[in-house]
Amino acid sequence: MPISLHNEAAIVGVGTTPFSKKSGVSELSLAAQSVRAACEDAGIDPGEIDGLVSFTLDSSDEIEVARAVGAADLTFFSKVNYGGGAAVGTIAQAAMAVATGQATTVVCYRALNGRSGQRMGQGVSGNLLTSDIIHWSWYMVYGMLIPGSWVAMIAHKYMHEYGVTREDLGRVALAQRAFAQTNPRAFAYGKPLTMQQYLDSALLAHPLCLYDFCQETDGGCAIVVTSAERARALSRPSAVIRGVAQASTRGQEQMTSFYRDDLKSLPEMELAAQRVYAMSGLGPDDIDAACLYDAFTCEVIMQLESFQFCGRGEARDMVRDGVLEADGRLPNNTHGGLLSEGYIHGMNNIAEGVRLIRGESTGQPKKSVEHVLVSSGVGVPTGALILGAQ
Amino acid sequence: MSQRMKPPMGEDNAWWWDMAAAGELGIQRCKSCQTLRHPPTPMCGQCRSIEWDSIASSGKGVICSYTILTHPQFPGYEYPLIVILVDLEEGTRFTSQLVGCAPEDVDFGLPVEMIIQEDPDGFKLPVFKLQEKH
Numbered sequence: 001m002p003i004s005l006h007n008e009a010a011i012v013g014v015g016t017t018p019f020s021k022k023s024g025v026s027e028l029s030l031a032a033q034s035v036r037a038a039c040e041d042a043g044i045d046p047g048e049i050d051g052l053v054s055f056t057l058d059s060s061d062e063i064e065v066a067r068a069v070g071a072a073d074l075t076f077f078s079k080v081n082y083g084g085g086a087a088v089g090t091i092a093q094a095a096m097a098v099a100t101g102q103a104t105t106v107v108c109y110r111a112l113n114g115r116s117g118q119r120m121g122q123g124v125s126g127n128l129l130t131s132d133i134i135h136w137s138w139y140m141v142y143g144m145l146i147p148g149s150w151v152a153m154i155a156h157k158y159m160h161e162y163g164v165t166r167e168d169l170g171r172v173a174l175a176q177r178a179f180a181q182t183n184p185r186a187f188a189y190g191k192p193l194t195m196q197q198y199l200d201s202a203l204l205a206h207p208l209c210l211y212d213f214c215q216e217t218d219g220g221c222a223i224v225v226t227s228a229e230r231a232r233a234l235s236r237p238s239a240v241i242r243g244v245a246q247a248s249t250r251g252q253e254q255m256t257s258f259y260r261d262d263l264k265s266l267p268e269m270e271l272a273a274q275r276v277y278a279m280s281g282l283g284p285d286d287i288d289a290a291c292l293y294d295a296f297t298c299e300v301i302m303q304l305e306s307f308q309f310c311g312r313g314e315a316r317d318m319v320r321d322g323v324l325e326a327d328g329r330l331p332n333n334t335h336g337g338l339l340s341e342g343y344i345h346g347m348n349n350i351a352e353g354v355r356l357i358r359g360e361s362t363g364q365p366k367k368s369v370e371h372v373l374v375s376s377g378v379g380v381p382t383g384a385l386i387l388g389a390q
Numbered sequence: 391m392s393q394r395m396k397p398p399m400g401e402d403n404a405w406w407w408d409m410a411a412a413g414e415l416g417i418q419r420c421k422s423c424q425t426l427r428h429p430p431t432p433m434c435g436q437c438r439s440i441e442w443d444s445i446a447s448s449g450k451g452v453i454c455s456y457t458i459l460t461h462p463q464f465p466g467y468e469y470p471l472i473v474i475l476v477d478l479e480e481g482t483r484f485t486s487q488l489v490g491c492a493p494e495d496v497d498f499g500l501p502v503e504m505i506i507q508e509d510p511d512g513f514k515l516p517v518f519k520l521q522e523k524h
Contacts, residue, residue: 121462122462123462123464129398129400131402133398134397134398134400134402134403135429137395137396137397137398137403138397138429138485139485140395140397141394141395141396141397141515142473142485142486142487142515142517143394143459143464143467143471143473143487144459144473144485145395145464146462149457149459149473152457152459153455153456153457153473153475153485154455156455156456156457157454157455157475157498160455160498202460202461203458203460204459204460204461204462205457205458205459205460205461206456206457206458206459206460206493207457250435256485258455258475258483258485259428259429259482259483263454263455263475
């Protein structure tokens with residue numbers, strides 16, 4: 001009898017470091033600080049940690065973090081590949097470990113000096129000969145070296161086919177910027193944005209301008225996962241994992257899946273949606289708020305279709321109707337997201353999902369929030385997570 | 391002098407760049423089921439054969455999508471840089487650069503044809519220009 005991860009595990013704590021453009025400390029320090037903060041939030045001693053999960057891109061290995069925070073003996077450690085696509089994957093790994101008894105207290109973390117250290121916007125380069133670097137080389141040669149260039153190619157096609165305008169992308173940027181105005185952790189706190197400012201901004205990778213790109217951030221974020229049963233015994237409210245799924249589909253490349261017949265959709269996100277809805281027994285109508293991965297504005301619009309909040313080509317109209325805003329059908333990235341809070345590779349979006357379930361978001365919608373959908377990286381092997389109240 | 395980034399050469403891709411240096415746009419072909427594929431891979435995803443050869447594309451196609459890059463700017467490339475996806479006549483798709491075209495003149499669906507560009511350092515690569523109107 002296969003084990004389903006439905007309601008088996010819960011997130012009981014989230015922790016972040018301050019987000020900045022120059023942390024002045026090592027990435028390992030950020031990782032350890034975020035893990036300590038997450039344990040403190042959960043009311044769990046770091047000495048109880050027996051599992052650690054991170055991203056392959058993370059420079060702080062599990063055992064380094066374990067020594068730094070004084071963790072217990074580790075019986076589960078794992079890293080998930082594919083950049084921001086790994087965020088939900090870490091939760092899937094932790095939930096599997098907890099559900100199968102491999103570990104009891106697993107912390108997922110991601111910490112980076114994303115602005116003062118290695119920047120995503122500085123581009124890829126190749127030294128080692130791996131299948132991955134040969135993949136990137138097809139694009140390096142022609143000057144496609146940064147995420148914005150890869151994303152623009154798909155976004156432009158999607159916008160052209162469905163009549164999505166720069167104003168529509170701007171609506172996503174503005175909605176999340178508005179949420180950041182109540183979130184003191186956010187980079188964009190105190191920096192509101194108008195549509196005119198958005199439209200006046202120069203295109204960096206046509207049709208994308210500066211405000212369509214997420215931040216580059218120094219910071220860390222950690223998430224504590226334990227069994228749903230144990231979560232009920234802790235003093236703080238937890239967010240139960242109703243469903244969690246990883247997904248990669250045919251023709252999958254990292255960021256450059258340009259050779260599929262249809263370039264106007266996100267097949268890996270559609271698979272993640274199908275799997276996470278099936279596991280949770282929920283559908284789009286049950287989702288009250290979301291943290292849809294937002295390294296770029298256009299990705300949020302396309303995901304409204306992937307997760308069946310509307311049909312193909314209809315997301316534009318939903319966004320024009322204010323779906324993503326505080327009083328909209330699907331308040332999205334109520335902390336400001338990767339666009340306006342900071343880019344902790346999607347882990348901060350999972351943390352916000354937990355805050356929404358606990359009713360503790362600085363952008364908490366007025367309506368009751370029973371289920372929150374969180375997705376990870378767009379255009380890469382990815383994942384989706386549905387959190388529910390206890 | 392700054393140069394564009396060069397591909398590392400391995401068993402799975404060096405042959406393609408050898409064709410480019412010889413003035414051709416290569417497309418990998420499965421010897422077993424004849425399926426064309428790009429980017430190159432060591433095995434056919436349709437029939438799992440590892441036997442393959444290649445054909446030279448006619449170099450003609452239409453623009454499937456494009457982006458115009460202006461920032462950040464990397465040494466070895468000229469900006470604004472127009473990057474295109476080309477649906478080739480043979481049915482595969484190729485990521486390349488559009489040259490000799492003003493940014494305002496590029497559009498979806500325009501017919502393009504391949505030319506071989508030689509960089510000042512002698513590196514050759516297939517790029518595209520708009521097809522001449524007849």
